[in-house]
Amino acid sequence: MxxxxxxxxxxxxxxxxxxxxxxxxxxxxxxxxxxxxxxxxxxxxxxxxxxxxxxxxxxxxxxxxxxxxxxxxxxxxxxxxxxxxxxxxxxxxxxxxxxxxxxxxxxxxxxxxxxxxxxxxxxxxxxxxxxxxxxxxxxxxxxxxxxxxxxxxxxxxxxxxxxxxxxxxxxxxxxxxxxxxxxxxxDVFGVEYGAVLKNIYALAGGICHGLGYGDNFQAVLVSNAIREMEKFVFAIDAEESRDINASAYLGDLLVTAYSQFSRNRTFGNMIGKGYTVQSAQLEMNMVAEGYYASACIQNIIQQYGLDMPICDTVYQILYNKQSAASEVVKLTEKLS
Incomplete structure (x- = not known):
């Protein structure tokens, strides 16, 4: 070179x-x-x-x-x-x-x-x-x-x-x-997995917004999401030192969860409003990475035996075709 x-x-x-x-x-x-x-x-x-x-x-x-x-x-x-x-x-x-x-x-x-x-x-x-x-x-x-x-x-x-x-x-x-x-x-693995996870959490935020949940709940959702992310990336790579509040983790999560430009939040919002996955994909005409990531991350969560209720909720809605409204109600009991 x-x-x-x-x-x-x-x-x-x-x-x-x-x-x-x-x-x-x-x-x-x-x-x-x-x-x-x-x-x-x-x-x-x-x-x-x-x-x-x-x-x-x-x-x-x-x-x-x-x-x-x-x-x-x-x-x-x-x-x-x-x-x-x-x-x-x-x-x-x-x-x-x-x-x-x-x-x-x-x-x-x-x-x-x-x-x-x-x-x-x-x-x-x-x-x-x-x-x-x-x-x-x-x-x-x-x-x-x-x-x-x-x-x-x-x-x-x-x-x-x-x-x-x-x-x-x-x-x-x-x-x-x-x-x-x-x-x-x-922190190669932490940054790369963090970028994958934040798309799933933005999808969750969009679903909740589409269902009518407000900013107060969104703040709770995101604060729980960063703790989930920390649990996951340390399970994958415990040897690397990282500050989960750094821009690559928390910063990327915040902008993807809240920004008007977030295609994952937009996709989730459509799901929350009652769109099917297929109809939301057709209308957006853009790829929401969180959709594909949800199934892949779910396999890894099961492999490591992790408790990650937000990721699980998104997976149940997108892939097991469970009711978004009922799954989010169940999720609210698991957040703090």
């Missing part, structure tokens, strides 16, 4: 990928940006107009038209730093033509806040198992950071988690700019 000016490749073309491309474009530390766009018509549009026609369409993207590809493998091969930024459910398809050798000697960044459904693995574990990528080469991006606010250049903070702090600092160097600040941590 060219130490001072690495090339950066983006795999994904949703709102978060688009926002991160804006961050990268507003930073002069990379020698070039490369972008994998799945749909041919979207690629042609970006090449001509330098805007994503589907997500954050007002954002002008500073990407050379010659560095746009429909081949994820090409982008990965040409990049020093690779940012994976698809919905977790689509990662396997995005990488279907990619081989383990294509990732060698590169920093691999996961900006995916979800679990790969078929494998029931967080992205870092999925990459280690399927592509033999050393944990030291993986950097995880944590929030709190909504794509919509990044597009408006509102001050935001990213947490970069890596076992190799030099790699975290290299990624920070290409992402930070006048409206993006960065911090680093070694």
């Amino acid at each position: 060219e130490e001072s000016r690495p090339s950066v490749g983006m795999i994904g073309s949703g709102s978060w990928a688009t926002a991160m491309l804006k961050m990268l474009g507003d930073n002069t530390s990379s020698k070039e940006l490369l972008w994998w766009i799945r749909k041919e018509e979207d690629l042609a549009y970006v090449r001509q107009y330098k805007h994503n026609p589907t997500y954050l369409s007002a954002v002008e993207l500073k990407v050379n038209p010659e560095n746009l590809y429909q081949s994820a493998r090409t982008v990965i091969q040409k990049s020093d730093i690779v940012i994976l930024n698809t919905p977790s459910a689509y990662l396997e398809v995005a990488l279907q033509d990619v081989e383990a050798a294509d990732f060698e000697d590169k920093i691999i960044v996961s900006a995916i806040k979800g679990i790969v459904p078929g494998d029931n693995l967080i992205v870092g574990e999925y990459l280690q198992r399927n592509y033999q990528i050393p944990l030291e080469n993986i950097v995880v991006v944590g929030g709190p950071c909504h794509a919509e606010e990044v597009s408006l250049e509102k001050l935001s903070y990213l947490t970069l988690a890596a076992k190799n702090n030099d790699n975290a600092l290299r990624v920070a160097a290409v992402l930070q700019n006048r409206y993006i600040k960065t911090v680093t941590t070694s």
Whole structure:
């Protein structure tokens, strides 16, 4: 890797990928940006107009038209730093033509806040198992950071988690700019699982809002949620020291639970109002990671024998088709 000016490749073309491309474009530390766009018509549009026609369409993207590809493998091969930024459910398809050798000697960044459904693995574990990528080469991006606010250049903070702090600092160097600040941590598993869990808790908050519960109850729900999160991440990785009140955990939970831009809260609100899962997904036309995460996390909760009533409530509503109203009433008796 060219130490001072690495090339950066983006795999994904949703709102978060688009926002991160804006961050990268507003930073002069990379020698070039490369972008994998799945749909041919979207690629042609970006090449001509330098805007994503589907997500954050007002954002002008500073990407050379010659560095746009429909081949994820090409982008990965040409990049020093690779940012994976698809919905977790689509990662396997995005990488279907990619081989383990294509990732060698590169920093691999996961900006995916979800679990790969078929494998029931967080992205870092999925990459280690399927592509033999050393944990030291993986950097995880944590929030709190909504794509919509990044597009408006509102001050935001990213947490970069890596076992190799030099790699975290290299990624920070290409992402930070006048409206993006960065911090680093070694808590890879805590940050990645925290990002998964906060989506489930935002879904719970949305369900309760859709049912008519107010701000007083939402505050109780979120305070219980952060304690659940702490219990879970310490069960997964007890050796790592972490402050659960740090931005990557509590901060990301708060913004996802309360923000108008939170698709998981929006999805949950629709469920609380009586939408089916399928109808809510169709109307949103965006992926709510918390839906897929709920089933995956439930398996892990059972594996470790953890008592996590909020996660269990969301799972019962989404997957066992239990009444949202009755399940939340039962949940209220378990909160404090």
